Amino acid sequence: MARTFDYDLFVIGAGSGGVRAARIAAMAGAKVGIAEEHRVGGTCVIRGCVPKKFMVYASEFSQSFKMAEGYGWSKSGATFDWARFLEAKDIEIARLSGVYVTNLQNAGADLAHARAELHDPHTVKLDDRDFAYSAEKVLIATGARPSVPAGIPGIELAITSNEAFHLPNLPESILIVGGGYIAVEFAGIFNGLGVKTTLMYRGANILRGFDNDVRAHLTTEIERRGITVILGCEHLSLEKTPTGIKSCLASGHDVETEVVMYATGRDPYTAGLGLETAGVAINQKGAVVVDAYSKTNVGNIWAVGDVTDRINLTPVAIREGAAFAETEFRGRPTSFDHEAVASAVFSQPPIGAVGLSEADARHKYGKVDIYRQVFRPMKATFYGGEERMLMKLVVDAASERIVGCHIVGADAPEMIQMAAIAIKMGVTKSQWDETCAVHPTAAEELVTMREKYVPPELAMNG
Numbered sequence: 001m002a003r004t005f006d007y008d009l010f011v012i013g014a015g016s017g018g019v020r021a022a023r024i025a026a027m028a029g030a031k032v033g034i035a036e037e038h039r040v041g042g043t044c045v046i047r048g049c050v051p052k053k054f055m056v057y058a059s060e061f062s063q064s065f066k067m068a069e070g071y072g073w074s075k076s077g078a079t080f081d082w083a084r085f086l087e088a089k090d091i092e093i094a095r096l097s098g099v100y101v102t103n104l105q106n107a108g109a110d111l112a113h114a115r116a117e118l119h120d121p122h123t124v125k126l127d128d129r130d131f132a133y134s135a136e137k138v139l140i141a142t143g144a145r146p147s148v149p150a151g152i153p154g155i156e157l158a159i160t161s162n163e164a165f166h167l168p169n170l171p172e173s174i175l176i177v178g179g180g181y182i183a184v185e186f187a188g189i190f191n192g193l194g195v196k197t198t199l200m201y202r203g204a205n206i207l208r209g210f211d212n213d214v215r216a217h218l219t220t221e222i223e224r225r226g227i228t229v230i231l232g233c234e235h236l237s238l239e240k241t242p243t244g245i246k247s248c249l250a251s252g253h254d255v256e257t258e259v260v261m262y263a264t265g266r267d268p269y270t271a272g273l274g275l276e277t278a279g280v281a282i283n284q285k286g287a288v289v290v291d292a293y294s295k296t297n298v299g300n301i302w303a304v305g306d307v308t309d310r311i312n313l314t315p316v317a318i319r320e321g322a323a324f325a326e327t328e329f330r331g332r333p334t335s336f337d338h339e340a341v342a343s344a345v346f347s348q349p350p351i352g353a354v355g356l357s358e359a360d361a362r363h364k365y366g367k368v369d370i371y372r373q374v375f376r377p378m379k380a381t382f383y384g385g386e387e388r389m390l391m392k393l394v395v396d397a398a399s400e401r402i403v404g405c406h407i408v409g410a411d412a413p414e415m416i417q418m419a420a421i422a423i424k425m426g427v428t429k430s431q432w433d434e435t436c437a438v439h440p441t442a443a444e445e446l447v448t449m450r451e452k453y454v455p456p457e458l459a460m461n462g
């Protein structure tokens with residue numbers, strides 16, 4: 001006789017991936033349970049993309065005020081109220097989290113505000129109940145957590161992005177450690193809000209994995225805006241002082257700041273989940289190992305989103321969750337294609353990128369053609385700003401397909417969404433160039449780059 005279960009699907013984690021999967025499965029008629037140990041919405045809504053973007057918006061006004069004078073406005077004398085901003089931000093985050101709860105309820109899923117743990121592949125125990133639920137299928141969607149390196153004396157004095165959203169006061173100064181997008185974004189936020197900001201990274205250049213021109217260009221631009229960038233340097237120790245934290249650096253210098261923030265990476269959140277008991281395989285980083293359909297090595301367990309450490313972005317977690325639910329509950333086998341996923345860095349100025357960097361494209365295709373423009377955007381020339389925009393296309397010389405597009409400058413994240421459609425469709429450079437420019441915009445540069453770019457070092461060699 002077939003075994004009966006309390007649930008057709010139990011989802012652990014009500015973040016981007018879990019909520020999407022739960023809703024689709026429930027709307028397809030499945031009996032769905034979902035557990036969330038913190039707040040519904042997950043990292044993106046509560047302590048990631050959304051509050052971060054509000055902070056970016058808040059911090060960008062200082063640059064706008066500067067530009068405004070060049071456009072004829074008088075000095076505004078505007079001041080920023082951190083407490084008022086935090087209150088408004090928290091109200092909006094609570095509203096959004098509430099929308100997620102309503103959507104789950106409207107879909108017919110049972111939501112439990114509790115921590116869940118697997119006792120065996122079909123049994124989920126919630127920490128607030130003394131009984132366990134049985135589920136035919138289980139989806140692990142528990143996300144990731146900030147990771148801070150162990151072994152640095154005083155490291156417990158440092159905050160992570162989780163705490164940066166709730167600082168009791170806006171500090172006078174901050175040292176941000178890390179070179180990834182979260183470090184760079186928070187450096188822009190604090191700098192824009194008037195905090196003396198230092199960004200320190202142990203590598204030779206920030207934003208590993210991005211195109212090298214983008215990395216170099218952004219470093220110049222954020223330094224131009226007043227951020228001190230220290231590269232190739234690490235912490236030896238952190239010490240509390242009466243006014244803040246003294247950072248002893250490997251370079252032999254000390255830096256004293258009111259706050260130190262670590263943004264040195266995130267680890268899949270698999271600890272204490274019962275994966276070992278249930279027999280679910282994880283890799284060396286602790287990420288759940290899955291196939292193209294997000295299925296684990298255990299036949300009735302799937303995993304999506306950051307906990308699988310594929311591409312750790314909200315829309316990817318959502319698409320993985322949707323693909324799982326389409327496959328398992330709507331009878332439409334669907335796997336999410338991780339190729340050419342566009343992404344943005346909300347640094348100041350921001351970045352939009354899709355496809356391969358020049359280096360990766362050379363590695364993959366051998367011969368590539370580069371089209372590249374660095375220019376002062378119209379808005380800056382008028383007010384006397386020195387900032388520059390970068391636009392770069394990477395083309396596979398053999399097929400003439402555009403395989404990478406990289407933009408640094410105002411509105412880059414908005415532009416890249418459109419570019420991504422064409423690139424995903426396999427557009428060639430000549431098809432791209434058939435598109436007539438929109439004038440006057442910065443984006444028109446994208447479709448008017450006709451001359452191949454030859455890097456100076458290659459030009460010199462003939």
Ligand SMILES: Cc1cc2nc3c(=O)[nH]c(=O)nc-3n(C[C@H](O)[C@H](O)[C@H](O)COP(=O)(O)OP(=O)(O)OC[C@H]3O[C@@H](n4cnc5c(N)ncnc54)[C@H](O)[C@@H]3O)c2cc1C
Binds near residue numbers: 143307
């Ligand atoms: C500061 C920051 C900025 C970011 N900015 C962007 C951005 O601009 N764009 C972008 O695309 N991505 C961004 N991201 C990444 C994005 O937030 C994640 O990729 C996305 O949230 C992953 O979704 P998920 O469903 O895998 O996990 P999450 O959204 O993290 O959800 C997992 C949920 O599971 C819950 N949970 C964990 N364990 C248990 C358990 N045992 N029982 C019950 N509940 C549990 C957690 O509390 C959490 O709510 C950012 C991340 C951070 C930290």
